[in-house]
Amino acid sequence: MTGVGESWLGDGLDGVAAVESGLWVRGVDYVGGWRSARESADRLNRALLGAGFELSAVRAVASADESGRGVVRLAGWPETADRLAVLLEALADRDGGGW
DSSP, rough: OSSSSSGGGSSSGGGGGGGGOOOOOOTTTTHHHHHHHHHHHHHHHHHHTTTOTTTEEEEEEEEOOOSSSSEEEEEEEHHHHHHHHHHHHHHHTTTTOOO
């Protein structure tokens, strides 16, 4: 999943992987969990692009937790996270806050 150009590759948002710590355990399927998370992250990234966001400012990042379960994290610059929050709050207000 890419944004406009390829400059997003070195913008610093992928550093969220450093948050994860611990050792990998033999026999845990980290790749399967990551694959599942990657599909969801790609879908979210397409939605962000469709809503006018740049992936160099905010994007979903796939990873796996210590048990191998897929995890999707949202990484972004604070001002872009605020912009996304305003959009989601407006959507919740319009729809009565429910799904």
